[in-house]
Amino acid sequence: MPNTESLNVAVVGTGYVGLGTAVMLAYLGHHVTGIDIDERKIEMLRRGELPIYEPGLADLLHASESRLTWTSDYAAAIPEADVIIVCVGTPPLPNGHPNLRYIAEAARSVAQNLNGKFQVIVNKSTVPVGTGDWVTRILEDNAPDYHANRYAVVSNPEFLREGTALHDSLYPDRIVLGSASQEGIERLRQLYRRLLEQDFTPPEGVPRPAGLARPQFVTTSLNSAEMIKYAANAFLALKISFANEIAGLCERVDADIEEVVHGIGHDQRIGHRFLVAGAGWGGSCFAKDTAALISTGAEYDYDMPILQAAVDVNRHQRQLVVSKLQRHLHRLQGKRVAVLGLAFKPNTDDLRDAPAHDCITRLMELGAQVVVHDPVAMEQARREWSHLSYQEASSAYDAVRGADAVILMTEWQEYHDLDWEQAVASMRRRLVIDTRNVLRQLPSDTVLEQIGRRRVQETHALPMLPVGASSVHV
Incomplete structure (x- = not known):
């Protein structure tokens, strides 16, 4: 599917959210690199196999494989990315707090490989209030030649249901973006333009619902x-x-x-x-x-x-x-x-x-x-x-x-x-x-x-x- 507005996207984490996000964005015409430290998952994906079960995802993966790359090496994906989407797990600790260890590890690895151009770091993982500011501090401490206006941090929560993740990704009722950077918001508006306009050809197995309204674009x-x-x-x-x-x-x-x-x-x-x-x-x-x-x-x-x-x-x-x-x-x-x-x-x-x-x-x-x-x-x-x-x-x-x-x-x-x-x-x-x-x-x-x-x-x-x-x- 040609796309004159295609972006280079890196997706960190190939679990239920990350994998579905990567494949969906590739289907919409972006060039996507999925990153995971689990070599078993990466090898499976390179063979065209899925590490999870989700109806319709295998077909969409194969339809989009020319725009998908899989790696465990941050240095191979982050420097050229226009948008970096973090989709790592935040499992609960015994006291109920989410474990942010994987967020911190991903943010440090991303920061160390930023190349100095304007890049948007998107947090799609479910995280406590204040995590976006914390990630910004991690970038400041770890990015080479950090500059305040060079990198934008955006919160973009997902609202997917397992079992219907592709439907929810392609036909969302709203896209929520939170950031202090207007430039970061506009970059993500470009990333999601086809979803907002609903001008893409629906996959055969995931038809567009009749009478679908365009998604609400919510900025906060x-x-x-x-x-x-x-x-x-x-x-x-x-x-x-x-x-x-x-x-x-x-x-x-x-x-x-x-x-x-x-x-x-x-x-x-x-x-x-x-x-x-x-x-x-x-x-x-x-x-x-x-x-x-x-x-x-x-x-x-x-x-x-x-x-x-x-x-x-x-x-x-x-x-x-x-x-x-x-x-x-x-x-x-x-x-x-x-x-x-x-x-x-x-x-x-x-x-x-x-x-x-x-x-x-x-x-x-x-x-x-x-x-x-x-x-x-x-x-x-x-x-x-x-x-x-x-x-x-x-x-x-x-x-x-x-x-x-x-x-x-x-x-x-x-x-x-x-x-x-x-x-x-x-x-x-x-x-x-x-x-x-x-x-x-x-x-x-x-x-x-x-x-x-x-x-x-x-x-x-x-x-x-x-x-x-x-x-x-x-």
């Missing part, structure tokens, strides 16, 4: 841009925890959470998005961002009880899943429990803060035999969850065979489309705990437990069935 101070990212994620976490708290009351008063959120979501002040009950939120953002805001408040002797309550409700939801199981099976010692879904959400292999991890951990503590399946995240779990003891199943049907219960933890389409009549017929007891409220019709002799919903399928007793016994649809 550095501090406000950094706070916008935290505040956005905290508010979404609040909506989920609110829905879960209402769901708990719904179960007690014989109301249905899905009917309730459908009704209140039509209020334009509330909306339907993220107002979903289930096993709680997970992933790389919500937990660490709420913790970071709470810990920042504590630094200034400022309590944040609403955010703390959202965290507490989320923690409770993970225990609720096993409590529902115990209500029917009582003692779990020796029981066989199938867990369907390991990733924190569908269409990703990301296991960070996945509710399934806490569920499996608790099942192990109670003596259950755990069998798991996930369409994508099994290999990742072997590396990251080696401390857990469970059996892997090659298919969902193999996982549920002979099980005393099934817990649906991730709403993969594969599980929604499962032949549940065949699946439950192979179970020892026909108990399904659907933590994502996606299942509707199961065989009539199956107990279906969901979050905040009426039990429309339940018998007075939960009999033990011979494996393979037949069943009939409702």
Whole structure:
């Protein structure tokens, strides 16, 4: 795709955010070099292989490969870059503060290789308020022949959802830029012009939504841009925890959470998005961002009880899943429990803060035999969850065979489309705990437990069935 306004861009970090950003900018016509100190990742990318799973990313990578370079050498990418985008991780420390070690290392490495022309250093990582000023100090201390107007630091928070990252990148609802440098803002306006004008040809697998409005171009101070990212994620976490708290009351008063959120979501002040009950939120953002805001408040002797309550409700939801199981099976010692879904959400292999991890951990503590399946995240779990003891199943049907219960933890389409009549017929007891409220019709002799919903399928007793016994649809 020709682009007369193409820039040389360096992207530091090839995780979920950095990799998607690099490939998207290359697709829009910029010349992009991705930098990562992990040589394994770099070699994979040079071979055209992805170190992560994200729908559509492989196709876009191959379509843009002529404008993509991968390296572990800062000196090969930074000197000629017009824009340098930092996308490294900021994992939480035990006290809730984000660990800024990787930001500092990246900033020093970038600074040491700046070449003296005007360059824009963009922080896309999620960082506490004040980090942009801190990065500026690192540049001052480490850049050769530093000059105050030579380098601009801009905060450009990302608002991507794993599983739909390409859609969110190409069709954003807003682009937020925070900086004291107007020249830096204008450089990034040039970088994102095609997104702002929406004048690019959409990739085949990521069509432009009908009636899409052009993204809002929001400019702020550095501090406000950094706070916008935290505040956005905290508010979404609040909506989920609110829905879960209402769901708990719904179960007690014989109301249905899905009917309730459908009704209140039509209020334009509330909306339907993220107002979903289930096993709680997970992933790389919500937990660490709420913790970071709470810990920042504590630094200034400022309590944040609403955010703390959202965290507490989320923690409770993970225990609720096993409590529902115990209500029917009582003692779990020796029981066989199938867990369907390991990733924190569908269409990703990301296991960070996945509710399934806490569920499996608790099942192990109670003596259950755990069998798991996930369409994508099994290999990742072997590396990251080696401390857990469970059996892997090659298919969902193999996982549920002979099980005393099934817990649906991730709403993969594969599980929604499962032949549940065949699946439950192979179970020892026909108990399904659907933590994502996606299942509707199961065989009539199956107990279906969901979050905040009426039990429309339940018998007075939960009999033990011979494996393979037949069943009939409702």
